[in-house]
Amino acid sequence: MSEKWLQAPEWSWNTSKEEPTYVHHWVQPLHEIQNAPDLILYGAPISRSSISVSGASLYPAEFRRMWKGFATYNLDENIDLTAFRVADAGDVVMHMTDILLSHQHIQEASAHLAARYPHAVTCMIGGDHSTTACAVRGIKEVCKQEIGILQLDTHLDVRDPAELGPANGTPIRQLIDGDTVKGENVINIGLHGYFNARPLIDYAEEHNIQMVTLKQARKQGLINTVREALEKLSAKVDRVYVTVDMDVLDISVAPGVPASTPGGMTAAELFDALLEIGQHPIVRHIDFVCLDPSKDSAVAETVKTGVYAWLQFITGCVLQTR
Incomplete structure (x- = not known):
């Protein structure tokens, strides 16, 4: 694979030449896709930098493995996703012992993906x-633009x-400092309960991070809260x-999350x-992080979520183009 610091994923499905009806036949390897992709997927399988014991490095492989159970047709929205071109760039190459070098590879x-495919949404x-x-x-290195962060997170x-x-408890501070x-x-959006010590709140207030508790979001409506947040960011x-820490979910629906808590979002x-x-349209990048398949039950409910x-x-994204 010619993409920088990316290698073929640990797990992948054979693509079908037939009209795809399930996700594992719809997502195409990046080097095989015929037209410019609408979204590029890539994995970052590392969890040695986690504060809590985590097997989140296993998630990219299990995420792909689960595609066979999902159709490309969304019944609720009456939409088939297959016209939206999703390409899998594989996984970032990780060093076995050097966390900083692995982080550099991810960066x-x-x-590289943002520069080479500027019109595609990237999803890590x-x-x-x-x-x-x-x-x-x-x-940021390649776009040279002002970037906003919408974070769905308990922390x-x-x-x-x-x-x-x-470590995994530091990324927002790293970016601000x-x-x-x-x-x-x-x-x-998603903060709640007893899971952020007062000094962390002090740092957030000092640097004008906009904190929306889950209680506040529910009171004004979660969809309205998300829409308002994106409108605020769009103006600046x-x-x-968008970064989705899966620990934003309530512990009852997310056993496969090392730092899951009571009081979080429902699925x-x-x-x-x-x-x-x-x-x-202002959302150009997204990630899903901190899901540990080894902590799931036999039915893999968190991976499926x-x-x-x-x-x-x-x-x-498909609705956006209609």
Whole structure:
């Protein structure tokens, strides 16, 4: 594979020459796709940089493995997704022991895809949340534009990398302290409960991060909250990077998330939010992080939820073009 720091994925399906009706026959390897892709998918299989014990590095492979269970037709929206061209660029090459080098590979691969395919939406499948800082830095290198962050997360992820290193609790702080993203251009929806210590709130307030608790979002309507956040960012930035930490989900529906908590989003709320997000043209990049398949039950409910969430975002992208 000629794409920079990207290799064929650990797991992939044989593509079918027939008209695709299931996801595993619809998504095409990037080097085989005939026309310019609408969305480029790539994996960042790393979890050694996670604060909590995590097998999130396993998710890109399990994510692809689960495609066979999903059709390309969305019954709720009466939409077939197959006209939307999705290309799989494979997985970023990871060093076995060097986390910083692996992070550099993610940054360079993200920059390469953004530069070579400027009209495609990029979608990174993590991996832990440390990968987000790498991807955003890479995109910033090539686009030279103001980037906003819409974060769906239980946590602020502004812990100090000077204490922890570039771990999964630090990506938003890395981007703000590194002048890659302005704090005022970060909106976090999904915060709740007892999972962000006061010093982290102080940092967020000092840097004007816009914090929307899940309680507030539910009160004003989650869809309205997401729509308002994207409108606010659209007035200030050139493009938006959406990061979906799967720990935003309630622990009851997401056993396969290392840092899942009670009081989080329902699966239906996440699906509705992503359908709305996909419809906004300012969104050019998205990631899904912190899902550990090894913690799932035998029915793989969290992995299935992750694939469904991704397809909801794509459905929104298709609705955007109508």
